[in-house]
Structure formats: structure tokens, C-alpha cells
Amino acid sequence: MVVILGHIDHGKTTLLDFIRKSRVADKESGGITQHIGAYEIEQRPSTGSSTEAHSKSSGQAKKITFIDTPGHEAFSQIRSRGAKVADIAILVVDATEGPKAQTKEALAHIKKTGIPVIVAINKMDKPGADPEKTKRELAKEEILAESMGGQVPMVELSAKTGKGVSDLLELILLLAEMENLKADLLKPAEGVVIESFRDSKRGVVATLLLEEGQLATGQIIGTCSTWGKIKIMENFQGKVIKEALPSQPVVVLGFEDAPGVGERFKVFDNLEKAQADLKKEKAIGPEVFNVREDQKVLNLVLKADVRGSLEVLEEILRCLPQEKVILRILKSELGEVIESDIKLASQAKAKILAFRVKVNPVAESLAEREKIKIMHFEIIYDLVEGVRKYMEKQVAPEIIRKDLAKLKVLVVFLTEKNRQIVGGKIIEGEVKKGQVGIEVFRKDELLGSGRMINLQKNKKDVERATKGEEAGILYEGSTRVEQGDILVFYTQERIKIEL
Numbered sequence: 001m002v003v004i005l006g007h008i009d010h011g012k013t014t015l016l017d018f019i020r021k022s023r024v025a026d027k028e029s030g031g032i033t034q035h036i037g038a039y040e041i042e043q044r045p046s047t048g049s050s051t052e053a054h055s056k057s058s059g060q061a062k063k064i065t066f067i068d069t070p071g072h073e074a075f076s077q078i079r080s081r082g083a084k085v086a087d088i089a090i091l092v093v094d095a096t097e098g099p100k101a102q103t104k105e106a107l108a109h110i111k112k113t114g115i116p117v118i119v120a121i122n123k124m125d126k127p128g129a130d131p132e133k134t135k136r137e138l139a140k141e142e143i144l145a146e147s148m149g150g151q152v153p154m155v156e157l158s159a160k161t162g163k164g165v166s167d168l169l170e171l172i173l174l175l176a177e178m179e180n181l182k183a184d185l186l187k188p189a190e191g192v193v194i195e196s197f198r199d200s201k202r203g204v205v206a207t208l209l210l211e212e213g214q215l216a217t218g219q220i221i222g223t224c225s226t227w228g229k230i231k232i233m234e235n236f237q238g239k240v241i242k243e244a245l246p247s248q249p250v251v252v253l254g255f256e257d258a259p260g261v262g263e264r265f266k267v268f269d270n271l272e273k274a275q276a277d278l279k280k281e282k283a284i285g286p287e288v289f290n291v292r293e294d295q296k297v298l299n300l301v302l303k304a305d306v307r308g309s310l311e312v313l314e315e316i317l318r319c320l321p322q323e324k325v326i327l328r329i330l331k332s333e334l335g336e337v338i339e340s341d342i343k344l345a346s347q348a349k350a351k352i353l354a355f356r357v358k359v360n361p362v363a364e365s366l367a368e369r370e371k372i373k374i375m376h377f378e379i380i381y382d383l384v385e386g387v388r389k390y391m392e393k394q395v396a397p398e399i400i401r402k403d404l405a406k407l408k409v410l411v412v413f414l415t416e417k418n419r420q421i422v423g424g425k426i427i428e429g430e431v432k433k434g435q436v437g438i439e440v441f442r443k444d445e446l447l448g449s450g451r452m453i454n455l456q457k458n459k460k461d462v463e464r465a466t467k468g469e470e471a472g473i474l475y476e477g478s479t480r481v482e483q484g485d486i487l488v489f490y491t492q493e494r495i496k497i498e499l
Contacts, residue, residue, distance in 0.1 A: 001038075001085060001209060001247050002172060003067045004120075005106035006092035007099070011122040015092060015159035016066060019169070022162065038067050038194060038209060038249035039236040043169045062173050065209070065247045067194065085192050085209060087181050087247075088172060089117045091143075095129035095156070098137040107141055116175055118153050119143065120168055125158040183246030189213035190266040193223060194249070196258040197306035198334045204228070204255040208265060215244040215267070221252070222274040223263040228255035229271070258334060261308040296325045296394040299350035300387070301341050302332045303357050309380070310334060313355060316384055325391040337374060342366045351375065351390060355383055397494040404436065404489040405429030407471065409481055419453070420475045424487065430466040431455065431489045440479045441486040450477015452489065 004012050019041060040063050067086060089110045093099055099107075110117050119138065121131045135145045135154065144150025153171055157164025195207040208215070215221075217230050231254040235241050244250045259265065268274035300317070304310040314332055330350055331341065337352060337359040343366070345352050352367075352374045359367070359374055367374055377383035406428040414421040436452040454474035455462055465471040475481060 001065045001067060002088045002090060003086035004090045004092060005109070007094070007097075007102040007106075010092050010094040010097070010100070010103070011159045012092050015090075015120065015122065015157075015165070018159050018162050018165055019066065022165070038065055038207065040065050040248065041169075043173060062176075063247070064169065064172055065249055067209070085194065086113075086115055087179070088175055089113075089115050090120050090168070090172075091117055092120045092122050092159075093134055093138070095121045095123050095131050095134055096126050098134045099141060104141060107143065116179055117143070118155065118168065118171055118175065119145070120159075121154055121156045122159050124156050124164065125161050131156050183212050185214055185246070187212040188267045189215040189219070189221075190264060191215075193259045193261055193263045193265060195261060195306055195308050196255070198258055200335075202253055204253070204258050206252050206255055206259055208250050208252055210244050210246050210248050210250065212246060213267070215250065217242050220268045220271055220274050221254075221265050222268055223259040223265045225263060226255050226257040226259050227268075227271070227274040230254045258307045261311055295323075296391075298325055298327055298387075298391055298394060299345075299348045300327065300329050301345050301350050301352045302329055303337050303341065303352070303354050304334060305356040307334060309355055313380060313383065316380070317387060320384070320388060320391070324395050327387070327391065336360050337363050337367075339363045339366055342370060342372050345372050346370045351387075353377065353383060353387070355380075392496065397496050400493045400495055402491050402493070403429070404491060405431040405465075405467070407431070407473065407487045407489070409483055409485045409487060410470075412481060412483060413472070415480070418450075418476055418478055420481050421472060422475060422481050422487075423470065423472050425470050426465050426467050427486075428467060429489070430464060431471070432464045433462070435491065437490050437492060438473075438475060438477065439488040439490065440477070440481055441488060442482065442484070447485075448477060448479030450475055450479060452476075 004016060006012050020039060043062055043064055089106075091103065091106055091110065093103055121134050123129060124131065131154075135148060138145070138152075139148060139150070143152050145152055145154045147154070153175065155164055155168045155171055157168055159165070189210060190213060191209050191211040193206055194209055197205055199205050215230070215233070217233050219230050221228060221230060230252050232252070233241055233244060234251040235244075236249050236251075238251075241250070302310070302313060302317075304313060310332060314329060317327055317329065320327060330348055331344055336357045337354050339360065339362050341352060342363050344350065352372060354374055354376045356378055364374075366372075375383075375386060377386065405426055407424040408427050409422050409424040411423045412420060413423060431452075433452075433455045437449060438452055439449045440447045452473055453476050455465060456472040456474075457465060457469065459472070462471075473487070475487075481487070
């Protein structure tokens with residue numbers, strides 16, 4: 001089982017797409033008919049290789065399962081739960097850019113799990129591609145290429161043209177031989193859940209990666225949160241199968257509830273043993289918070305299409321800074337937005353977030369009547385940023401005041417309605433033309449405030465006046481200015497509070 005990791009835009013998806021399109025046979029099922037987060041290819045080792053490892057398997061087609069992580073949010077949740085899903089990691093690095101932030105994050109995950117890694121130096125078709133520079137930069141991250149005396153195999157390729165992809169697949173088979181990656185068919189079947197959701201017609205649908213043993217229709221399976229009997233089992237192409245072998249991704253129907261992504265599953269002799277052995281998770285209600293006076297609360301109702309997305313969204317949202325605004329997820333469920341979601345949002349003044357799901361027609365009508373806004377998202381990043389903006393809107397902006405200057409009023413030239421023209425001497429600081437506020441002081445007592453409309457020197461408009469200079473001010477405000485008053489000039493800036 002192989003996982004492809006790397007920085008955004010370095011070609012992970014392009015590489016997976018090329019492998020899928022060029023190596024998945026279009027059989028009677030018509031190729032890949034559904035996205036299940038994993039798929040199988042067949043690769044026949046080169047007969048011309050002289051290596052012992054290759055000669056052992058020459059002529060025999062080998063199957064490789066790729067975990068489709070670029071668009072598969074579940075993988076971060078699998079990693080966070082410590083599930084070792086992949087046997088080999090492919091680290092994709094752009095030959096024109098070298099390792100970036102997410103490359104280093106991927107390396108940290110690879111090192112933590114200890115799985116073998118192959119570096120795919122991608123975009124060799126682009127001008128400016130420099131694989132040797134990329135290798136040197138990777139060496140700084142303790143990833144030393146075989147060509148530089150290290151132990152990490154590296155392949156130069158172009159996922160766009162396909163050049164070098166066959167070499168990468170050959171290397172995967174070679175590394176699998178060297179690592180002696182084998183499974184025991186006689187062991188009871190067990191593996192990892194990589195996706196799950198509830199289908200309105202088919203019930204709970206779960207994607208499983210089988211690691212040991214053989215999985216068959218009719219078997220009783222369970223995880224730490226649910227159990228069931230396999231009613232239907234399909235391969236990654238949507239074709240119904242009766243039996244699955246290790247490293248094979250399968251879609252299973254029959255779980256009572258949607259299992260959590262990253263949960264391990266195993267086979268039981270009967271339902272009684274499964275129910276007795278499993279730890280049923282208790283439903284977790286809304287969290288109780290002690291809210292300070294200076295804190296706000298943002299209530300959310302979260303609906304998503306699959307379990308992997310839901311769990312990752314919950315995890316990311318709870319990691320948002322909550323010093324100023326507390327985030328409270330009142331409801332987190334799979335499936336479309338329904339009437340009860342609207343009622344809850346109305347009662348709790350909550351925001352409804354719909355991630356890749358539709359809204360039930362009845363719920364949509366109720367939302368219009370109750371004036372409940374439903375926010376739709378297709379990308380996790382957009383949803384998180386949307387919630388962040390909601391949180392920031394609840395916090396009042398900070399107002400920063402800056403005192404600029406003081407003027408002593410020497411003469412009042414004109415007074416009409418709420419405007420006056422006064423002359424005076426700047427006794428402190430510098431005043432500039434613009435959005436400037438004015439406070440009026442008489443004998444050290446604040447009488448009121450207004451604003452400056454215009455600034456003059458020698459009856460001519462000017463941009464500024466400094467200490468020691470005389471100036472004329474067009475003042476606007478409800479407080480009447482008199483000779484001898486002190487005018488304090490200041491500006492105020494509204495600073496948006498970030499979380």
C-alpha cells in the first residue's frame with residue numbers, strides 16, 4: 001500500500017491521475033466508477049533487470065494499492081490516530097522549487113511512522129528543473145539520495161508527460177521485495193477504515209483497507225465504535241466481489257453506524273462476540289464552557305458528506321484560537337441538512353455549515369421562513385476561513401487614538417450654525433490636513449469635541465502646521481470655541497481584531 005505526499009502544487013494529484021489512467025484496466029465495470037480514497041494497479045516487473053529482487057518476480061504482475069490522499073482529507077485523521085496505513089511513502093518534490101513547508105511536514109510524518117520512502121523529483125519537463133539542487137536541499141532535511149551515498153531512492157520524472165513513472169513503479173516493487181512486505185492469509189482479517197458515510201439508499205458505506213487475512217461477504221466485522229455483517233462488498237471499480245485479499249481496498253455495506261476514519265476493524269465469529277468485545281462510544285453532547293464577560297460564543301451546526309471530512313473539520317475547527325470567541329459545535333452529523341438542523345440553529349442562533357451536502361427541500365423552506373442562512377462549502381480551507389471570519393466579526397474592533405498637536409485659540413473669526421473659523425498658535429506637535437478629530441478644553445476642562453474641516457496658513461490652504469506656527473482652522477462641532485481655549489488634535493484608527 002502506497003501513499004503519495006508532498007507540498008501543494010508539486011504534482012501529487014497529476015502523478016496519481018497519470019498512474020490511474022495508464023495502469024487501471026477498463027474492464028466490464030468501466031474503470032473507476034467511484035471515488036473511494038484508494039485504487040489498485042497492476043505492474044509487471046521488467047524482465048531486463050539484473051537485480052536479484054527483480055528476477056524473483058519477473059513476469060509476474062504485481063498489484064499496488066495507492067491511497068488517494070491529495071483530495072482525501074481522511075488521511076490526516078488516520079495519521080493523528082497513529083494508524084500505519086501505508087507500507088511505502090512517495091514524497092513528491094518539484095524539481096524547480098525544491099522542498100517547501102508541506103514537504104517538510106510530510107517528511108515529519110514519514111519519519112514518525114518509520115515507513116520506507118521514495119522521492120519522486122517531479123516536473124522534469126519544465127525549464128529550470130534542477131534535480132541535483134533538489135537533492136542537496138533534501139540532504140539538509142536528512143533525506144540523503146542513493147547517488148549521494150545515502151539510502152533514499154530517488155526518481156526523476158514528469159507526471160505531466162509520464163516520463164519516469166514506470167521507473168517509479170519498478171522501484172516500488174523492488175522496495176517491497178527488499179522490505180519483505182508480506183501478509184498472512186491465515187490470520188483473521190483486519191485492517192483500517194479509510195472512509196465512511198451514510199447513503200440514503202444503501203445505508204452505511206465504508207471503505208476498508210485490508211492488511212491481514214481474507215475478508216468475505218457474510219463475515220461479522222467491528223471497530224471500536226460499531227459493528228455489522230458484510231452484506232455487499234465491492235472493489236475500487238464498483239464491481240461486486242465475494243472475497244478480498246491483503247492490501248486490497250474494498251467498499252463494504254453492512255455496518256450499523258458509520259465507523260470513524262482511522263479505526264481498525266477485525267472479524268468476529270458472531271454478533272454476540274462483536275458486541276461484547278467492542279467499546280461502544282458514548283454520544284458526546286455539547287461541551288460546557290465557562291464564558292468570561294469579554295468572550296463571545298459562536299454556535300455551529302456542522303453537516304458533511306463523509307466521516308473523514310467531518311472528523312477532520314471538527315479537529316481543525318477546535319484548533320482555531322478561542323481566547324476571544326468560543327466555538328461550540330452543537331451538532332456534527334453526516335448527511336444533508338434537514339428540518340431538525342434548522343430548528344436547532346434557530347433556537348441556538350447557530351450558523352449552519354454544509355460541507356459537500358445538499359439541503360432537504362422541507363429544511364430549505366423552513367430556513368427561508370426562519371431567515372437561517374446555510375453556508376455551503378466544497379473545500380475544507382474555505383469552510384475554516386469562513387468560520388474564522390464569523391468569529392472575527394463578533395469581536396469589536398480595537399480603537400487606537402493618536403494625539404497629534406495642541407493649538408491655543410487666539411481669535412474667533414466666524415461662527416455660523418455648527419461651524420467656526422478660528423485662528424491660533426500651535427503650541428505642541430504637528431497637525432496634518434485630513435480626518436482629524438478635535439477636543440475643546442477650557443481651563444483644563446473638556447467641553448466637547450468636533451472635527452477639522454480645513455487647515456490654512458496666511459489664508460492659504462496647507463497640508464500641515466507645526467509647533468510655533470500660526471494657523472487657521474475650519475472647525476465643525478456642537479461645542480462653541482472661545483478665545484483662550486485649547487484645541488487638541490487627534491486621530492483614531494479602528495484595528496480589526498484577529499483571532
